[in-house]
Amino acid sequence: xxxxxxxxxxxxxTFRGKRGVLDVVAGRPPRDVNALNGVTLDLKRGETxxxxxxxxxxxxxxxxxxxxxxxxxxxxxxxxxxDVFAPDQRRDRSYNRRVQMMFQDxxxxxNPRMTTSQILKEALLVHGMCGEAxxxxxxxxxxxxxxxxxxxxxKYPHEFSGxxxxxIAIARALAVEPEVLIADELVSALDVSVQAQxxxxxxxxxxxxxxxxxxxxxxxxxxxxxxxxxxxxxLGRIVEIGDSETLFASPSxxxxxxxxxxxxxxxxxxxGSKIHLEGExxxxxxxxxxxxxxxxxxxxxxxxxxxxxxxxxLEGRGxxxxxxxxxx
Amino acid sequence: xxxxxxxxxxxxVRKPGRLRLALAKPGFMTGIAIIGASVVLALFPGLFAxxxxxxxxxMAVRQPPSWLHPFGTDLLGRDTFSRVIxxxxxxxxxxxxxxxxxxxxxxxVGALVGYYRGIADLVFGxxxxxxxxxxxxxxxxxxxxxxGPGLINMYIAITxxxxxxxxxxxxxxxxxxxxxxxxxxxxxxxxxxxxxIFRHLLPNAITPIIVYWxxxxxLAILLGSSLGYLGLGAQPPQAEWGVLIAEGRNFxxxxxxxxxxxxxxxxxxxxxxxxxxxxxxxxxxxxG
Amino acid sequence: xxxxxxxxxxxxxxxxCTTFTAGGASxxxxxxxxxxxxxxEVLGLVGESGSGKSVTLRSILGLSRRYGETTGEVLWxxxxxxxxxxxxxxxxxxxxxxxIFQEPMTSxxxxxxxxxxxxxxxxxxxxxxxxxxxxxAIEMLDLVGIPAAxxxxxxxxxQFSGGMRQRVMIAIALAARPKLLLADxxxxxxxxxxxxxxxxxxxxxxxxFDMGVILVTHDLGVVAQTCDQVAVMxxxxxxxxxxxxxxxxxxxxxxxxxxxxxxxxxxxxRTPLYSIPGTPPSLLNLPQGCAFAPRCPNRSxxxxxxxxxxxxxxxxxxxxxxNKVRAGEGAAA
Numbered sequence: 001x002x003x004x005x006x007x008x009x010x011x012x013x014t015f016r017g018k019r020g021v022l023d024v025v026a027g028r029p030p031r032d033v034n035a036l037n038g039v040t041l042d043l044k045r046g047e048t049x050x051x052x053x054x055x056x057x058x059x060x061x062x063x064x065x066x067x068x069x070x071x072x073x074x075x076x077x078x079x080x081x082x083d084v085f086a087p088d089q090r091r092d093r094s095y096n097r098r099v100q101m102m103f104q105d106x107x108x109x110x111n112p113r114m115t116t117s118q119i120l121k122e123a124l125l126v127h128g129m130c131g132e133a134x135x136x137x138x139x140x141x142x143x144x145x146x147x148x149x150x151x152x153x154x155k156y157p158h159e160f161s162g163x164x165x166x167x168i169a170i171a172r173a174l175a176v177e178p179e180v181l182i183a184d185e186l187v188s189a190l191d192v193s194v195q196a197q198x199x200x201x202x203x204x205x206x207x208x209x210x211x212x213x214x215x216x217x218x219x220x221x222x223x224x225x226x227x228x229x230x231x232x233x234x235l236g237r238i239v240e241i242g243d244s245e246t247l248f249a250s251p252s253x254x255x256x257x258x259x260x261x262x263x264x265x266x267x268x269x270x271x272g273s274k275i276h277l278e279g280e281x282x283x284x285x286x287x288x289x290x291x292x293x294x295x296x297x298x299x300x301x302x303x304x305x306x307x308x309x310x311x312x313x314l315e316g317r318g319x320x321x322x323x324x325x326x327x328x
Numbered sequence: 329x330x331x332x333x334x335x336x337x338x339x340x341v342r343k344p345g346r347l348r349l350a351l352a353k354p355g356f357m358t359g360i361a362i363i364g365a366s367v368v369l370a371l372f373p374g375l376f377a378x379x380x381x382x383x384x385x386x387m388a389v390r391q392p393p394s395w396l397h398p399f400g401t402d403l404l405g406r407d408t409f410s411r412v413i414x415x416x417x418x419x420x421x422x423x424x425x426x427x428x429x430x431x432x433x434x435x436x437v438g439a440l441v442g443y444y445r446g447i448a449d450l451v452f453g454x455x456x457x458x459x460x461x462x463x464x465x466x467x468x469x470x471x472x473x474x475x476g477p478g479l480i481n482m483y484i485a486i487t488x489x490x491x492x493x494x495x496x497x498x499x500x501x502x503x504x505x506x507x508x509x510x511x512x513x514x515x516x517x518x519x520x521x522x523x524x525i526f527r528h529l530l531p532n533a534i535t536p537i538i539v540y541w542x543x544x545x546x547l548a549i550l551l552g553s554s555l556g557y558l559g560l561g562a563q564p565p566q567a568e569w570g571v572l573i574a575e576g577r578n579f580x581x582x583x584x585x586x587x588x589x590x591x592x593x594x595x596x597x598x599x600x601x602x603x604x605x606x607x608x609x610x611x612x613x614x615x616g
Numbered sequence: 617x618x619x620x621x622x623x624x625x626x627x628x629x630x631x632x633c634t635t636f637t638a639g640g641a642s643x644x645x646x647x648x649x650x651x652x653x654x655x656x657e658v659l660g661l662v663g664e665s666g667s668g669k670s671v672t673l674r675s676i677l678g679l680s681r682r683y684g685e686t687t688g689e690v691l692w693x694x695x696x697x698x699x700x701x702x703x704x705x706x707x708x709x710x711x712x713x714x715x716i717f718q719e720p721m722t723s724x725x726x727x728x729x730x731x732x733x734x735x736x737x738x739x740x741x742x743x744x745x746x747x748x749x750x751x752x753a754i755e756m757l758d759l760v761g762i763p764a765a766x767x768x769x770x771x772x773x774x775q776f777s778g779g780m781r782q783r784v785m786i787a788i789a790l791a792a793r794p795k796l797l798l799a800d801x802x803x804x805x806x807x808x809x810x811x812x813x814x815x816x817x818x819x820x821x822x823x824x825f826d827m828g829v830i831l832v833t834h835d836l837g838v839v840a841q842t843c844d845q846v847a848v849m850x851x852x853x854x855x856x857x858x859x860x861x862x863x864x865x866x867x868x869x870x871x872x873x874x875x876x877x878x879x880x881x882x883x884x885x886r887t888p889l890y891s892i893p894g895t896p897p898s899l900l901n902l903p904q905g906c907a908f909a910p911r912c913p914n915r916s917x918x919x920x921x922x923x924x925x926x927x928x929x930x931x932x933x934x935x936x937x938x939n940k941v942r943a944g945e946g947a948a949a
Contacts, residue, residue: 097518127518226886262811
């Protein structure tokens with residue numbers, strides 16, 4: 001846990017809304033979606049950083065920014081110190097080799113018209129990972145790595161189950177020997193028993209290959225299980241970040257607390273201490289002023305409606321963006 | 329683990345071979361048979377036509393259908409049956425040549441603007457608007473009028489207008505395919521745009537274009553015949569269905585076979601292409 | 617439990633089978649499913665995708681008929697719904713038995729206002745006058761926790777957020793005061809904080825209306841927190857059923873044990889999770905014996921040869937397994 005691999009500095013991204021002539025005439029404000037509002041994160045070599053939040057909080061947008069599928073409007077993303085959106089870096093496709101992403105939907109993330117071996121072979125050859133002659137051997141190794149039978153190579157994606165497809169997606173990412181894996185809801189589309197298989201595989205591969213992983217998910221139990229550190233995102237901002245065990249054992253931000261208590265426990269007797277959140281996630285087109293969480297917060301004070309809390313370190317428990325973190 | 333299992337009840341069904349299913353469909357098979365026969369007739373008309381299509385026999389003018397002349401003869405005594413068969417060469421050539429370049433241009437342009445969007449897409453949008461607001465035939469006639477009548481100029485004219493329809497279809501298809509994660513995965517893998525567009529998106533986007541192509545070939549025959557009828561396409565004495573219908577139009581009550589027989593050939597070929605189009609739509613749909 | 621035993625059950629399902637046919641092959645999606653549900657009780661049908669839990673739910677109301685054949689018995693107020701013609705089922709659907717779905721956006725009509733959609737249900741299933749219906753509609757929206765109910769009657773589904781839409785769907789479903797609610801993964805598309813709100817809502821309404829609920833879900837946590845009874849399904853059959861506390865505290869079927877242990881709760885972080893090897897079987901190609909046998913750690917030779925029936929194991933529980941897991945043997949801590 002030493003060297004910083006990826007630095008995300010104050011990244012923000014606004015998707016411009018379409019504004020028709022009628023909207024302009026009617027004087028309606030532009031419908032811009034503020035997906036990310038100043039996210040700062042470090043990813044250290046060999047760690048797993050979990051990113052949790054509800055749908056629409058910007059966690060997937062953040063993942064997509066890191067792999068350059070979206071370009072932030074503000075802030076920068078540094079990989080080993082160099083800005084990945086600088087013009088000279090942008091032309092350099094090796095960044096895309098070294099930082100790989102895996103997607104949520106196992107049914108759309110593989111080209112339906114290519115067999116497993118075509119998919120993997122393409123990845124190997126485009127990046128010159130090996131010569132044409134060595135391809136068959138590499139393919140077999142990859143199949144072994146993700147624990148798929150070798151006859152899977154000649155099959156098309158539709159012949160596989162969801163879990164098997166995610167294994168292929170992992171194999172594709174690993175084919176190019178990346179340093180960082182971005183896993184965006186990697187297992188959320190899978191059945192529980194298959195989820196466990198894929199999570200185990202990911203942990204094992206990380207151990208074996210020394211991978212650095214950004215694990216984006218909405219399932220708190222999974223994030224807790226795989227992460228060393230965790231960042232909780234609310235409306236495009238990190239509201240709490242810290243060591244996984246500390247954060248889950250005693251969350252400091254009222255949102256983290258509510259999120260954790262909302263996850264239904266497997267124990268039928270464990271019904272108490274429910275913190276129920278009032279209302280729903282505000283629209284990212286219309287983020288409340290002050291602390292964006294104040295409209296749902298039980299602890300809000302006039303200060304919360306007026307002033308945006310910054311992410312500040314809290315003794316012994318990472319960093320929290322709440323005016324009243326000490327008292328809660 | 330070795331056996332692939334799919335996660336929804338519907339998808340658990342392992343489908344029998346797509347090709348076999350499609351071939352079992354009577355419509356698709358009929359289409360194949362019609363177009364197959366048409367291609368054979370187009371390639372070897374001499375083998376099937378009983379007479380020389382241009383042999384003039386003033387002793388047998390405007391004869392009704394008989395054993396000797398199954399489709400009758402025209403006002404110069406030429407055998408209509410042989411002329412309809414010889415016309416297959418021209419009309420099938422029309423179906424292909426009037427559409428294939430529009431297809432190629434349209435697919436490439438549509439894929440590029442659909443992938444990159446931006447200013448090129450805006451310009452493309454205006455061009456599409458400009459072209460499709462005019463009736464197709466009027467525009468083609470205008471172009472032919474400028475270039476001069478004749479088959480080659482007709483192909484050029486139809487291509488100049490027709491590519492827009494392919495491009496529009498392709499653009500929409502590429503945009504929807506690009507929203508799939510496999511396209512994002514290609515970008516994340518650091519693949520070149522060219523590879524993503526032509527190796528990944530195109531094969532997944534092409535199905536509706538191929539299906540449209542089939543109907544378009546039928547339309548091209550109709551259009552080519554219309555232009556031939558108007559005297560802007562194939563020129564007499566060349567045997568071409570439109571030209572044949574035009575030659576018979578003044579005798580529609582007295583020598584109905586002159587226009588009816590080539591008309592049936594047009595309808596039949598058009599039907600064949602449409603049936604194949606339907607069948608292909610099923611055959612080419614990716615499984616999933 | 618023993619005292620309430622005397623009441624007649626609200627719903628009795630016995631030997632329910634639904635078979636789909638596709639491409640010449642027949643797929644046994646639901647096989648010999650049976651359970652009873654009492655008034656005011658919440659039954660959880662839990663399983664992974666393809667286990668037949670949703671099809672079971674749909675078969676109760678005859679919604680699977682279009683795609684396949686349903687046989688067996690669904691006894692509702694003395695009638696067998698399976699044998700009933702469509703025309704007689706219609707007044708029951710939405711009237712006595714209501715259903716809510718996973719995706720509220722696709723199950724609400726986007727072109728009709730919420731008020732009209734509640735009104736429609738009431739018109740079909742009650743003899744209320746127009747003004748009574750309007751009053752009930754406002755009351756329902758209010759009941760499901762939609763603020764400013766009166767003014768929102770005239771709004772369209774797209775004007776509501778995901779969680780609010782699910783509330784609207786519940787309001788529509790419950791407008792005619794059904795006696796049984798069938799809920800098909802009603803919270804799967806929602807965030808956890810909203811999920812908790814919706815589940816609470818369903819529970820409190822069930823209590824208020826003395827309504828039975830069958831809740832289909834893949835989330836054992838949801839079952840633990842909301843259901844009284846649970847039936848675990850695998851490959852179209854119920855493999856274990858009983859009271860929630862009993863089943864989750866000491867699961868007896870190796871599949872239930874595996875499912876529970878796959879959930880990373882009370883497991884040391886970053887250690888391998890227990891995982892059931894392999895994948896669920898294809899319904900087209902089911903093993904001759906127990907469908908779970910190929911993935912089962914407790915498998916014996918009997919499992920490959922014959923299929924274990926769902927048998928009573930006492931204490932209101934039933935199990936379909938030859939090698940039952942004993943307490944403490946494999947269950948999660």
